[in-house]
Amino acid sequence: MQSAVIVFPGSNCDRDLKVALTKATGKTPHMVWHKDTALPAGVDFVGIPGGFSFGDYLRCGAIAARAPIMQSVINFANGGGIVMGICNGFQVLVETGLLPGALMRNAGLKYICKDVALKVETSQSLFTNGYNQGEKITIPIAHHDGNYLADDALLARLKGEDRIAFTYEDNPNGSVADIAGILSENRRVMGMMPHPERLNDPALGGRDGAKLFEGLMSSLADA
Amino acid sequence: MQAKVHVTLKTGVLDPQGEAVRHALGGLGFENVASVRQGKVIELELTETDRAKAQSDLTDMCEKLLANTVIENYQIDISD
Numbered sequence: 001m002q003s004a005v006i007v008f009p010g011s012n013c014d015r016d017l018k019v020a021l022t023k024a025t026g027k028t029p030h031m032v033w034h035k036d037t038a039l040p041a042g043v044d045f046v047g048i049p050g051g052f053s054f055g056d057y058l059r060c061g062a063i064a065a066r067a068p069i070m071q072s073v074i075n076f077a078n079g080g081g082i083v084m085g086i087c088n089g090f091q092v093l094v095e096t097g098l099l100p101g102a103l104m105r106n107a108g109l110k111y112i113c114k115d116v117a118l119k120v121e122t123s124q125s126l127f128t129n130g131y132n133q134g135e136k137i138t139i140p141i142a143h144h145d146g147n148y149l150a151d152d153a154l155l156a157r158l159k160g161e162d163r164i165a166f167t168y169e170d171n172p173n174g175s176v177a178d179i180a181g182i183l184s185e186n187r188r189v190m191g192m193m194p195h196p197e198r199l200n201d202p203a204l205g206g207r208d209g210a211k212l213f214e215g216l217m218s219s220l221a222d223a
Numbered sequence: 224m225q226a227k228v229h230v231t232l233k234t235g236v237l238d239p240q241g242e243a244v245r246h247a248l249g250g251l252g253f254e255n256v257a258s259v260r261q262g263k264v265i266e267l268e269l270t271e272t273d274r275a276k277a278q279s280d281l282t283d284m285c286e287k288l289l290a291n292t293v294i295e296n297y298q299i300d301i302s303d
Contacts, residue, residue, distance in 0.1 A: 058289070062291065066287070108239075
């Protein structure tokens with residue numbers, strides 16, 4: 001699997017994502033600068049990393065979502081490409097419209113950086129098939145604007161279509177229905193606020209996040 | 224010409240920052256504040272001289288970038 005990681009000014013988890021993807025796939029991802037206008041040929045997976053792209057100016061992810069490279073990422077996703085956004089990357093994907101809803105300021109108004117318990121709501125996706133449905137995992141969060149908002153109609157759709165990937169066991173930010181990560185309609189785009197790439201090695205405290213990348217890799221190898 | 228774009232949260236969207244401001248106002252003794260909603264004002268200096276064109280450009284700007292229409296409303300005020 002050949003992956004690419006998009007790098008914006010202010011991205012700060014791009015190299016962690018690179019390490020996680022290199023480890024899972026055995027191939028170094030392309031690191032793609034936001035001013036590029038096309039993804040490298042042969043890319044199977046695009047990762048949008050965490051960080052504070054463009055200083056979180058205007059709204060988190062808003063400026064990055066309109067960066068030159070993003071039109072290629074949108075076209076890639078619309079053509080069935082696999083895209084994952086983590087933290088700021090989730091905010092960027094929501095701002096592009098590839099994922100529905102919005103990410104608001106945390107209900108408690110504070111930036112939160114800690115390990116949180118998550119429940120794997122569905123294993124029926126490329127991103128979550130390395131886990132068992134209902135499995136409890138621990139993944140760190142580090143965000144100020146992770147309060148996922150969806151109106152009743154959208155929430156009913158997400159639930160009905162089994163598109164909630166992860167939920168918080170102890171909701172830290174006020175997200176509706178404890179949502180920590182969601183899938184697109186075709187299940188090939190996922191956004192999540194927690195950082196699986198930060199829990200990718202026993203030396204970092206565990207491997208709960210590594211299973212996401214390994215699951216992704218094995219499902220792509222089977223495809 | 225100059226324009227001001229007011230971006231506000233839609234009705235029904237929770238505004239924890241506005242609520243924190245309301246709480247702080249209560250702490251200062253302003254207990255008659257029932258609710259606070261926080262938004263933003265974006266001031267633009269335009270080189271456009273055609274008012275109608277400016278209006279349609281600004282609407283485009285709001286839809287494409289200045290507001291997140293999933294959660295926000297916008298209002299455009301143009302002055303010469």
